[in-house]
Amino acid sequence: MASYTKFEYFNFTFPRPFVAHIEVNRASKMNAWIEPMWHTLKKIFDQLSEDPQVRAVILSGAGEKAFTAGLDVHEASTQGITTRNLKSDPARRAVYIRRHLLEFQSCLTTVEKCEKPVIIIMHGITIGLGIDLASCCDIRICTEDVMFAVKEVDIGLAADVGTLTRLPKIVGNYGWVKEVCLTARYFGAQEAMQVGFVGRLKVAELLASKSPVAVQSTKELLNFSRDHTIEDGLRYTGIWNSVAVQATDVQEAMLSGLQKRIPKFEKL
Amino acid sequence: MASYTKFEYFNFTFPRPFVAHIEVNRASKMNAWIEPMWHTLKKIFDQLSEDPQVRAVILSGAGEKAFTAGLDVHEASTQGITTRNLKSDPARRAVYIRRHLLEFQSCLTTVEKCEKPVIIIMHGITIGLGIDLASCCDIRICTEDVMFAVKEVDIGLAADVGTLTRLPKIVGNYGWVKEVCLTARYFGAQEAMQVGFVGRLKVAELLASKSPVAVQSTKELLNFSRDHTIEDGLRYTGIWNSVAVQATDVQEAMLSGLQKRIPKFEKL
Amino acid sequence: MASYTKFEYFNFTFPRPFVAHIEVNRASKMNAWIEPMWHTLKKIFDQLSEDPQVRAVILSGAGEKAFTAGLDVHEASTQGITTRNLKSDPARRAVYIRRHLLEFQSCLTTVEKCEKPVIIIMHGITIGLGIDLASCCDIRICTEDVMFAVKEVDIGLAADVGTLTRLPKIVGNYGWVKEVCLTARYFGAQEAMQVGFVGRLKVAELLASKSPVAVQSTKELLNFSRDHTIEDGLRYTGIWNSVAVQATDVQEAMLSGLQKRIPKFEKL
C-alpha cells in the first residue's frame, strides 16, 4: 500500500481492507477536469487493476457542491487542443484533435478495464465528463441532491469521451438516452434510478469480502458479453472458466460455508 | 421552404422556425398505409435530412381515432405483393416478395437515417406499421388514449418492416418485447411509458434552438454506437468529433452563454 | 404425443391442445440439477422444437420450496468435472473442463433454440442454474414467494452456463445486472418485475391459438436481431418473410376474422 505515490488532484485511501477509495479533489473548481487529471487517473487505475491488495474501488468527488462540473471549460478554451495548430489546415488540425481525443478516451477506458469492480458515488453537480466517467464504472450510486446532465450539446459539441457510446448499453431506455443527450437537460436522483442509471446499494465492502477470482471473472465476462454475440460470449466463458475453476477459491468458499466461518481467499 | 411540393397523404407545415411538422393524412381510413405512402415518406425524409431550414421534425397523424391502423390490409390483400406472380414457383415469388420488403424497409429506414432528430407523436389506434415507424424515430411521445399493438401475428405474419429488429434495442425489457410481439396484445400509454417505449417531453422546439452540429452529431453517434462495440464506437467518435469541434458552434455557444443572449448558429 | 418417452427427473404433460408442460422433478433435492438432467433437457427440447403438436411450452418445477436450488453442489464436488483428471497438468485439465462446460452450455441453449416459445414459471428458491435456464426462455413468470439469486460468486465461481452472457441482453439495467451478479444477493418478485426480468402474463394458451408460422417466425427474428446490427436484422427478415408470407396462415387469419370464427392453422 505504501507504493502509491501522492497524486495531485486525487486523494487516495484504504478505508477498509481490500477497498481503495479515490476521491477527485479539485473542489475549489467544482472538481472540473484539466488535462493532467485524466493522465493521473489512468496511472491510478492501471495500478489498482493489478494490485493484489485491492478488491473493490470507490470513486467519489471532494467538496459539497459537485462530483464534477465536467471538463474545465476555461482551461479547454484557453489552452485546450482546439487552441493549438491554428495555422494548420483543417485536415491536419483534425489529426491533432483526434490523437488527443483517442488518448483522452483511452485514459477513461482504464476505469472500465480495471480488473477490480469500481463503484462510483456521485453528488451535487455531475455533468459532462462526470457522465462519461460514471459510464465506465460498474456500479453507480448517487446522493439525493445530485444533478445530472449530458451537457455537451449546450456547448455546441457531441459528448466524445464515452457517454454516447456507453450510456445506451447501460440504460435500457434508448428513447430516454436520446432525449437527455439531445436536450442536455438536467435530471435528478429519482429519474436516474427509474431508468437504471444508478442503483441503491453501496457494495464495496461486500464485494471485497468475496472470492477475487469469482468477482473479477464476473466483471470480465459481463464486459465481454456486452459487446459480443451470445455464441461468442459462451465460447469465451468456456475457456475463461476452464481455468478459473482450478482456483482454490471454490473449495475455500464451500468449506467456509460448511464451517460457518468467513472465507479467506488468496490475493489476486 | 417553398421547395416542398404538396404531398398526397401528408400535410407539411413549419409550425416554428427550424421545426418541420409532417402529418400523415389518410384519416378516412384511420391513416392506414398504402404503397404510394411509403414511397412519399422516403422522399420527404430524404429532403428534410439535408434541408438547412430544418433542425427538428415532428411526425404525427391526422384525425381523432388513430395515428395509424397499420398497413391497409384491404389494399394489401387485393393488390399487394402476395397477389402478384401467382403462377411463378415459390422461389421466384420469394424473390419478388423479398425485393418488395427490402424496398419497404428501406423507405422506413430513411426516417432513422434522417440527419435531424425526429419526434413522433402518437394517439388512438397505433398498431402494426405504426410501431415499425415509431421505432425509426428518435423520441416517441403519445397521448393518454393511445392503443398500441404489434399486431402482425394476428394476421398470420411476423412484423417485417423493422419492429422485431429495432424494438428490442429501444426497450430494455426483452421479455416484454417478446410478450407483446408474440401475443399481439394491446398496451396503453402507461405501460409504454414504464417500459421506456415512450417518453414525456415534447422537445422539438428545444432541439431546434440548439447547435445543429451538436444535435446532429449526437444523433449520428448514438445510432452508430447502438450497432457497434464500445471499441468501435469510441474510434468512430474520435474521427467524427475531430472535425465537428472545428465548427463555429462551440464559440457561439460559449459566447452567447457569457453574454446571456440566445445563440445563433449557422445553418446546416 | 405418444412418442414422448417417460423421462427421469421430468414430468411431461399436455395440459391443453398444442401446449406442452415440462416439470422439473427432483423435488426431494429442491430440484437441484445433476448431469444426467441437462442431457435429458436437451433431448426433450430438441424433440419439442420439431413436434407439430406443440405450439407453446411451459417449464416449471415440482415441489413447494424451489424452482431449483441450482447445480447439485454435493454431486458436483464429489463426482463433477473438477474431481476428474487430477493428475493431469492444468492445461489438460482445462481442456477437459472446457469440453464439459461447452456441452453443458449447449444443452441449455437448446431451450433458446427451441422453435416454439417457452414460458418459464418460477417459484420459491430459484438460484444459480435457475437463472441460466430462465435466461434461455422467451417469457419469464414468477410467483410472489420467489427468491432469485445469481449465486455463483458465493461458491467462488463466475456463472458460466449463460447468465452472464444472456442476462444483460434481457434486462436493460446493466448496473443492476452487475450488482446482482457481483454480490450474489437475493431479489424478489417485485424487483424482478421492475427491472424487467419477469413479466405478468401467462400466455401459453394464447400463443398456442395463434398462427404457428407467425409465432415461430417472430421468435426466430427477435433472437436473430438481438445479436446482429439493424442492417443485418432487416436483411435476414427480408429473406425469412419472403417465404413465410406464402403460408396459408395469412388467408386463414384474415378469413376467420371476417367470419368471426376461431382460426384453424395447419400444423408446424
Next chain:
Amino acid sequence: MASYTKFEYFNFTFPRPFVAHIEVNRASKMNAWIEPMWHTLKKIFDQLSEDPQVRAVILSGAGEKAFTAGLDVHEASTQGITTRNLKSDPARRAVYIRRHLLEFQSCLTTVEKCEKPVIIIMHGITIGLGIDLASCCDIRICTEDVMFAVKEVDIGLAADVGTLTRLPKIVGNYGWVKEVCLTARYFGAQEAMQVGFVGRLKVAELLASKSPVAVQSTKELLNFSRDHTIEDGLRYTGIWNSVAVQATDVQEAMLSGLQKRIPKFEKL
C-alpha cells in the same frame, strides 16, 4: 428490352440473349468520370438488377486508350464538392463533403448489389475510380495492354469510393494491396493475374445459360459470407436455400441433363 432509355455517356446493348453490355462512353476524355455519370450508372444497374431479360452483365469502356482515367480531375477541381461552401466552417464543409461521398459510394455499390453477375473488361489506362468500380464487380478480366493504378495518393488523397474497403477482400495478398495503394505505382495484366485481381475467362454467355435462381443465389450467398462469420453464413444460407430449392430449376436442370438438351429456365 425496349424499356431502356438512351443514356448519356453509356452505350447499352444486348449482344446475346440474357446478356446486357454496358459500355462507358466518354472516350474523348479517356472515359474520365463526371458526377452525372455515376448517377446514371446507379439508374442502369438498379434496372438491370430486376430485369428478367438479364442474366449477366458486361461492363467495359469505349475507345482504345483507356477503360477509364478515373475521376475527371479537371471537373472535380473546378466544380466538385471541394469547391463549394468555401465560406462554411470546416465542420459544415465536412458534412457537405461526407453527404457527397456517401452518395457517390452508394452509386457504385449498386453494381455490387446488382442481383445479376457483373463481368468487367478493362483495357489501357484503368486507374483511380476504375479500380473502385472493378472492385464492385464479380469477375474481372483485362487485356494485355492494361495499366492499373490505385492513383489517389498521388493527388494527395486516400481512395474513398471503395478500393480501400473492397480490394483487400478480393485479393489475398494484403502486403501487395498496401504497397500498390500506398505507392500509387502502376501494375500490368500479368501482376494483376498473379495476385488474383483479374481472371482469365469470359463467362458472360456461359452464366446466362445457367439457372438464374442458382446463379443469383450463389452471388448473394458469396457476398453475404464475405462480411459475416462462418456461423452466420451457414444460417443465412439455410433460410435462403429453404425456398430457393423450391424453384422449378432443379427439376429442369436434371431433366435436361438426362434428355441431353439445353435447359430452359423461367425468367427471374
Next chain:
Amino acid sequence: MASYTKFEYFNFTFPRPFVAHIEVNRASKMNAWIEPMWHTLKKIFDQLSEDPQVRAVILSGAGEKAFTAGLDVHEASTQGITTRNLKSDPARRAVYIRRHLLEFQSCLTTVEKCEKPVIIIMHGITIGLGIDLASCCDIRICTEDVMFAVKEVDIGLAADVGTLTRLPKIVGNYGWVKEVCLTARYFGAQEAMQVGFVGRLKVAELLASKSPVAVQSTKELLNFSRDHTIEDGLRYTGIWNSVAVQATDVQEAMLSGLQKRIPKFEKL
C-alpha cells in the same frame, strides 16, 4: 482404439500411432453421399475430437475414380427432403427444408470443430459435397488426376453445405472463387495449387509427433481468428494461452531438444 465400432460406408484404421485414417467407402457409387453417411460422419468426428489416442486425422475416399461424386442425386431426387411434405404450403416446406439443411451443415461442421487437425486427400472426381467437406478440413492435398468442381449451379442450386461460406476464407482470390462457383466448371490439381486450395505436404505423421497442446491450440486459435477482429483474436489468445502454457509440453519440448531425443507428450 477398440472402442470404434464398425461404420457402414467408412473404413477406419490407425496407420501409425496417433494417426486415424477415415476412408469414405461407397466406391461402387463413386462415393456419392446419402443421408445416413453424414450422420455417421458426425459420430466419427465427435469421437475423434476427444480421443486422446488421436493427434491427426486423414480423410480420403475409396476406389480409383473419385473422392466423391457429391450428393447422391438419385437418392436426393427420390427420397430427399424436397420430395417430402409436398402438400404443405411453401412456407411450411421451407421450414422442413431449412431444418434439414441446418442439420446437414451441422454434421459437416463437426469436421471443422474436431479438435485434432484433419488432412484431406482427394483424387479423381471431387465435386459438390466434396468441396464442402474439403473446406472444413485444415489441410487439403490432392493427386494429379483430381477433377474439382463446385457443381451445384449445374443442378439449379446454390451450394449450401458450406462451400460458399468457407471457400472465400480459404482462398485469397475472391474473383476466382466467384468464377468457379458461378460457372461450375472443372479445375485440376495445378490450378487448385496455384490459388491455394490445396497444398503439397502430407503432414499427418509429422503433426502427430508434435505437442498435442500446441497443435490443438494452434488450430483453435486460427479458426477463432478467421471470424473475429484482430482485437478479439488477441484477447481470446491471451486467455487461451494463459492456461495452455501451464502444460508440461513446453518443458518436455525444450528438454528433449537439449537431450536430442524424441519428445514424449502426455495424451490429450
Next chain:
Amino acid sequence: MASYTKFEYFNFTFPRPFVAHIEVNRASKMNAWIEPMWHTLKKIFDQLSEDPQVRAVILSGAGEKAFTAGLDVHEASTQGITTRNLKSDPARRAVYIRRHLLEFQSCLTTVEKCEKPVIIIMHGITIGLGIDLASCCDIRICTEDVMFAVKEVDIGLAADVGTLTRLPKIVGNYGWVKEVCLTARYFGAQEAMQVGFVGRLKVAELLASKSPVAVQSTKELLNFSRDHTIEDGLRYTGIWNSVAVQATDVQEAMLSGLQKRIPKFEKL
C-alpha cells in the same frame, strides 16, 4: 530529431529525410528478444507515430545471421512469466500470465497502430517473434537467405503475440497458413513471395515523398477495413475523407504536377 534518446538494443537513424530506420541490435544473441526490448519497441513506435519528421519507417535487424531468433528462450525459461508465482493455484497463475501476454501483444500492436507506414526488412533466421512482428508491419521485404518459421509449436506452444491472428489476414492461402503454423517447418524467400507474405519493392523513400495526409489516411483506412464489413468500411471512409480532403495536399499535389516540380507537403 534530436529528441530521440539512445535506446538499448536498438539503433536509430534517419538515412534520408522523413525516413526513420530502426535496427534491432542484439546481434550477439541473434537478435533474440528479452522483455525490456518490447517495452522499448513500444516507446519508439509511439514516438514515431506522432513525429512530423517521420513519414516512413524501416525496421531491420543487426548482424549477418538473423533478423531474429525469436524470443530469447533461455531468458524466458529462467526469468520469464512461467517461472513466477509457482506457488499460486493455476487460476491465479493464468491471471498473471494473461496480463503479461496482453501487455506483450499490446507492445507489438503499437507497430501496427503507428500512423506512418512501416517497412520491415528481414534476413537470415527469422522465426517465432519475428513473424509476429512482421505481421504488424505494412510492407514486408526479405533477402534471399532468409529462413522463416512459425516455430512456436516446436517448443510446445501456440504462437500468442499475433501471428495466429494476423497472418491469415495477410496471406490469402489459409491452408498454407495452417500448414506452416501447425508443422513449424522452415520456408524461404521464394515460398514467402509466392504466398504473398513478402513483396519485392523497397518503398520507404518513395512513400516519404508522397502526401503524408494521403499515405497515413490510406494506411488507417486499409487497417480499419480489414476488420469490418464493407458497409462499415465505407461509412468510416466517408467521415474520414470528409476532413482529409480539406488538407492543402490535394492542391499541392495537383499544382506540382502541372508545374513539373517535386511537391512539398506540410508536415504531419
